[in-house]
Amino acid sequence: MQVPARFEYEVATSVDEAISLLQRHGPEAHVLAGGHSLVPMMKLRLASPEVVIDIHKLDGELRYIRDDGGVLKIGALVRHQDLLESELIKERYAVLGEAEALIADPLVRNMGTVGGSLANGDPGEDLPAAFVALGCEVVVRGPDGERTISIDDLYAGFYETILEPGEIVTEARISWAPDASSYTKVKRRTGDYAAAAIGVALNMNGEEIEDVRVGMCGVGSTTLRARGAEELLRGQRPDAELYKRAGERAAEESEPLDDARGTVPFKRDLVKVLLGRALAKAVERAEGGA
Amino acid sequence: MRIQVNVNGQSREAEVEPRLLLVHFIRDHLELTGTHWGCDTSNCGACTVHLDGEPVKSCTVLAVRTDGHEVTTIEGIWSGTELTPMQEGFHWEHGLQCGFCTPGMILTATAFLEKNPNPSEAEIRDAISGNLCRCTGYENIVKAIQWAANEPSASVASREL
Numbered sequence: 001m002q003v004p005a006r007f008e009y010e011v012a013t014s015v016d017e018a019i020s021l022l023q024r025h026g027p028e029a030h031v032l033a034g035g036h037s038l039v040p041m042m043k044l045r046l047a048s049p050e051v052v053i054d055i056h057k058l059d060g061e062l063r064y065i066r067d068d069g070g071v072l073k074i075g076a077l078v079r080h081q082d083l084l085e086s087e088l089i090k091e092r093y094a095v096l097g098e099a100e101a102l103i104a105d106p107l108v109r110n111m112g113t114v115g116g117s118l119a120n121g122d123p124g125e126d127l128p129a130a131f132v133a134l135g136c137e138v139v140v141r142g143p144d145g146e147r148t149i150s151i152d153d154l155y156a157g158f159y160e161t162i163l164e165p166g167e168i169v170t171e172a173r174i175s176w177a178p179d180a181s182s183y184t185k186v187k188r189r190t191g192d193y194a195a196a197a198i199g200v201a202l203n204m205n206g207e208e209i210e211d212v213r214v215g216m217c218g219v220g221s222t223t224l225r226a227r228g229a230e231e232l233l234r235g236q237r238p239d240a241e242l243y244k245r246a247g248e249r250a251a252e253e254s255e256p257l258d259d260a261r262g263t264v265p266f267k268r269d270l271v272k273v274l275l276g277r278a279l280a281k282a283v284e285r286a287e288g289g290a
Numbered sequence: 291m292r293i294q295v296n297v298n299g300q301s302r303e304a305e306v307e308p309r310l311l312l313v314h315f316i317r318d319h320l321e322l323t324g325t326h327w328g329c330d331t332s333n334c335g336a337c338t339v340h341l342d343g344e345p346v347k348s349c350t351v352l353a354v355r356t357d358g359h360e361v362t363t364i365e366g367i368w369s370g371t372e373l374t375p376m377q378e379g380f381h382w383e384h385g386l387q388c389g390f391c392t393p394g395m396i397l398t399a400t401a402f403l404e405k406n407p408n409p410s411e412a413e414i415r416d417a418i419s420g421n422l423c424r425c426t427g428y429e430n431i432v433k434a435i436q437w438a439a440n441e442p443s444a445s446v447a448s449r450e451l
Binding site for chain 1: 291307308309311330331332333335338344345346347350351352354355357398402416417419420421
């Protein structure tokens with residue numbers, strides 16, 4: 001039977017209170033949102049916070065999906081299921097909806113939160129890769145007020161973010177509404193993490209790819225952005241040969257590890273193939289197809 | 291910590307450790323053993339209950355997190371006299387073999403049909419993808435859910451069980 005180590009439990013009733021609780025209890029305190037990463041880690045004793053600060057009562061402040069003059073704002077306590085059910089996401093941000101449909105399983109998606117999956121720093125989480133594709137900014141609040149961090153800069157390492165002690169993620173903010181986007185993933189079964197997954201978002205200019213961003217999940221010690229592949233794609237007319245070259249470039253940029261989900265060469269091959277599929281799907285969408 | 295949880299329509303109070311998981315609160319403190327304790331790793335869904343109406347895996351929820359909230363277990367969907375359409379569907383379509391996954395399956399499927407009353411087979415299979423049946427009896431589980439979707443007004447009174 002898996003039982004977490006003993007901890008002290010606090011419930012925050014506002015973001016400000018959560019921040020002051022984090023300050024008061026110091027570095028051994030941990031925020032609990034949906035709990036579907038933290039609680040399993042606590043059960044396995046991979047995490048043993050002395051204090052757990054539960055923020056589930058902050059739905060009023062942090063559970064919203066809104067279009068603010070073309071800027072998509074997603075509150076940190078939005079559940080995976082909320083994103084899946086959002087018409088706005090379905091219409092304009094396919095990469096998020098497609099990633100969500102592949103995350104864990106429907107029951108876990110009822111509890112897991114956007115803020116939690118951003119702040120957890122797990123390179124196997126899908127949402128950060130989808131957010132990399134969209135060039136998301138992460139809004140955090142701490143004792144000194146609010147600041148925004150580019151998703152490209154959020155991760156310092158395996159399960160490590162650049163958040164300061166006392167800061168919590170409050171919002172994901174996306175200013176870019178790309179012409180089209182998509183997410184592709186290979187996993188062993190429902191509920192499993194990705195062996196590899198790729199999110200892309202792009203703008204077309206006539207028959208050329210004007211701008212593109214590529215996020216990679218599960219193939220490095222952090223969520224990765226395939227900048228070399230992006231560069232190779234910009235200004236080019238999409239075809240099978242271009243997808244192949246971009247895939248090969250992204251595979252070089254990936255840093256996968258051997259594990260139960262596959263060997264390094266297998267995962268690099270997945271990156272290559274998945275990027276091609278993701279690009280083909282997004283380009284087809286941008287050109288008015290499915 | 292003292293918690294008060296509305297379980298199956300009744301207010302239940304208890305003194306619990308913060309590290310107590312909801313599944314053990316339900317089974318050991320409230321003695322509602324219809325909620326099964328399976329894999330202990332958020333995979334199998336045997337421990338599924340409704341938390342404020344949404345199906346969740348109770349092995350991955352702290353009991354203290356449910357303070358002031360509503361929990362429904364398999365015992366709570368049974369009126370005492372009539373089976374729900376979903377329970378009837380599992381009966382008529384032989385939707386269980388060993389029965390271990392059944393409470394979780396029924397709770398997941400019940401919440402699913404409330405959101406999507408006319409699902410396709412693919413949608414049903416996706417909806418139960420977080421609930422594992424180790425007997426691999428998925429065919430009849432899917433049929434049971436289809437039965438409930440097709441005959442929402444059916445009740446035990448009209449049938450001889």
